[in-house]
Amino acid sequence: NVSVTINGNQYEVPSNLTVLEAARTVGIDIPTLCFLKDINEVGACRVCVVEVEGARALQASCVLPVREGMVINTNNNRVRKARKNTVELILANHNRECTTCVRSKNCELQSISEELGIRDIRYTGAKREGTYDDLSPSIIRDTSKCILCGRCVSMCKEVQGIGILDFTNRGFETAVGPAFNMSMKDAPCIYCGQCMTVCPVGALTEKPAKDIVWNYLEDPTKHVIVQSAPAVRAALGEEFGYPIGTNVTGKLATALRKLGFAKIFDTNWAADVTIMEEGTELIGRIKNGGVLPMITSCSPGWVRYIEFQYPELLPHLSSCKSPQNMFGALAKSYYAEKNGLDPKDIIVVSVMPCTSKKSEIIRPELAVNGVPDVDVSITTRELALMIKEARLEFDKLEEGTFDAFMGDYSGAGVIFGATGGVMEAALRTVADVLTGTEVEQVEYTAVRGLEGIKEATVNIGGMDVKIAVAHNTTNAGIILDKIKSGEADYHFVEVMACPGGCVNGGGQPIVPANIRNVIDIRQERAKALYDEDASKSVRKSHKNPEIKRLYDEYLGEPNSHKAHELLHTHYVA
Ligand code: HC1
Ligand code: SF4
Numbered sequence: 001n002v003s004v005t006i007n008g009n010q011y012e013v014p015s016n017l018t019v020l021e022a023a024r025t026v027g028i029d030i031p032t033l034c035f036l037k038d039i040n041e042v043g044a045c046r047v048c049v050v051e052v053e054g055a056r057a058l059q060a061s062c063v064l065p066v067r068e069g070m071v072i073n074t075n076n077n078r079v080r081k082a083r084k085n086t087v088e089l090i091l092a093n094h095n096r097e098c099t100t101c102v103r104s105k106n107c108e109l110q111s112i113s114e115e116l117g118i119r120d121i122r123y124t125g126a127k128r129e130g131t132y133d134d135l136s137p138s139i140i141r142d143t144s145k146c147i148l149c150g151r152c153v154s155m156c157k158e159v160q161g162i163g164i165l166d167f168t169n170r171g172f173e174t175a176v177g178p179a180f181n182m183s184m185k186d187a188p189c190i191y192c193g194q195c196m197t198v199c200p201v202g203a204l205t206e207k208p209a210k211d212i213v214w215n216y217l218e219d220p221t222k223h224v225i226v227q228s229a230p231a232v233r234a235a236l237g238e239e240f241g242y243p244i245g246t247n248v249t250g251k252l253a254t255a256l257r258k259l260g261f262a263k264i265f266d267t268n269w270a271a272d273v274t275i276m277e278e279g280t281e282l283i284g285r286i287k288n289g290g291v292l293p294m295i296t297s298c299s300p301g302w303v304r305y306i307e308f309q310y311p312e313l314l315p316h317l318s319s320c321k322s323p324q325n326m327f328g329a330l331a332k333s334y335y336a337e338k339n340g341l342d343p344k345d346i347i348v349v350s351v352m353p354c355t356s357k358k359s360e361i362i363r364p365e366l367a368v369n370g371v372p373d374v375d376v377s378i379t380t381r382e383l384a385l386m387i388k389e390a391r392l393e394f395d396k397l398e399e400g401t402f403d404a405f406m407g408d409y410s411g412a413g414v415i416f417g418a419t420g421g422v423m424e425a426a427l428r429t430v431a432d433v434l435t436g437t438e439v440e441q442v443e444y445t446a447v448r449g450l451e452g453i454k455e456a457t458v459n460i461g462g463m464d465v466k467i468a469v470a471h472n473t474t475n476a477g478i479i480l481d482k483i484k485s486g487e488a489d490y491h492f493v494e495v496m497a498c499p500g501g502c503v504n505g506g507g508q509p510i511v512p513a514n515i516r517n518v519i520d521i522r523q524e525r526a527k528a529l530y531d532e533d534a535s536k537s538v539r540k541s542h543k544n545p546e547i548k549r550l551y552d553e554y555l556g557e558p559n560s561h562k563a564h565e566l567l568h569t570h571y572v573a
Helices: 019-025 077-092 108-115 151-159 194-198 210-217 230-234 236-240 249-259 267-287 300-309 311-316 323-338 380-389 411-417 421-435 473-485 521-535 545-555 561-567
Strands: 002-006 009-013 049-052 071-073 139-142 166-168 175-177 204-206 223-228 263-266 346-352 376-379 453-460 463-471 492-496
Touching: 002 019, 009 019, 019 049, 049 077, 077 108, 151 166, 151 194, 194 204, 210 223, 210 346, 210 376, 210 380, 223 249, 223 267, 223 323, 230 236, 230 249, 230 267, 230 380, 230 411, 230 521, 236 380, 249 263, 249 380, 263 267, 263 323, 267 323, 267 411, 267 421, 267 545, 267 561, 300 311, 300 473, 311 473, 323 346, 323 545, 323 561, 346 380, 376 380, 411 421, 411 521, 421 453, 421 463, 421 492, 453 473, 463 473, 473 492, 545 561
Parallel strands: 002 071, 223 263, 223 346, 346 376, 463 492
Antiparallel strands: 002 009, 049 071, 139 204, 166 175, 453 463
């Protein structure tokens, strides 16, 4: 420990802290704009400056280690003036169209301007000419809003191991973007959207599609149905003031119904279908000497990653489409047939925690006879906007349920949204199939939690099944290198592109840094899903009565010819 004086009071604080952290441990908040714990600790914005006795210039507290005997002032006139000045300079060069910005009311620059009491901006002059790039299916980059904090750069490079975004140009012309200012559409971007979730302002946002949904909902010639992904229910409530980690399944169902969808179904149901198909594929590959390890293919950011970075390993991907697309394919075949509908009249909308899903739905190899499985994909955030536009009072909605037929799901389907969840769901079914019994164990805790790479060997019916789970693409890369070198002898690997899995997807509600720095949102949201799983009486995909019905009445067996036509694909380099 060291002894420091902050704002006139003496404290003992751990010696390995920065001044920013030390102040926070004793309840003194220093504002920040670029700081993001463990991800972006670069002292770029200088909003966190403090006065240190003996030093002439003010110091950025986020990169300043504490020292024995340090005397610090975090909030005197000089400090406040400097902070205000810094933020005014940022604002002078910022496109301040707050009223029409998608981040209005959830913008860290807006909040800090308000907290510092900025009422006018003394600096006027030239504004940087911005780039507005909306050509990709998933991301809009608007540099007129960018404040050069560097969070997205760190996220893409350090966490995701990709490095699409970087500082370009110099001085006044400095901007953040892909090399040569190319469009995100042309860069090897996986559309994970992690850069958006850390952007403090509206410089990186999703490509919106909610107005397309509104138009379909008013088109009398269309039968518009919706599916909602596992992780949506673990985060949507945050947009309406619920604590992080609140499960809002019931209100989500009611909200979707009130928005006017003809049927409200659940991607969790399709996750159960995926387990039937993927589990069977795995057993087949093990028994028949197929390519091992088999790797999950449901996270479209991950699929883009392996395509760009390790195309030679594509045969390891499961041939299964993602649950989102399996749902769509079955809606336009099974559901259409059972309800006497023309598939051409059915519009499938998906609500996803993901921005990459917007690119997955337009992949030509996933269409069935040229018809896309899913017509429109919106994020959790866009759904929240639709609920607000419809003026529904979310907290007052009654607890509803999803529609039968493609809306009932097992606990296995729910946990897909957390890292390790697909693996655990698969093991529950594979264990029963391989042993020909009803295995009592349903929980596989070795694959739960936030360790970057989880490895385990599970004995199933006398056979040792070696598994690994990776989340974020840096960890995915580590596993792929091991597979490439022959060092890995796994049978089955789960990869999710986003840190923590879909619960922390690029389309989820954006949590400002001051909260992210103290709460692990991945853990809280995952808990909401594991709790729902534990509360279910049916926790294995193959025990879901609606899944049994699908196979009895329509598909026959998992991996049948019909299942292959609708639910599987082939990724080629
Ligand atoms: Fe996911 Fe999936 S779990 S990819 O993270 O396999 O997006 O939630 O919908 O498709 O089910 C996302 C979540 C989601 C698919 C499923
Ligand atoms: Fe990088 Fe993902 Fe953002 Fe693309 S979407 S720039 S890969 S963080």
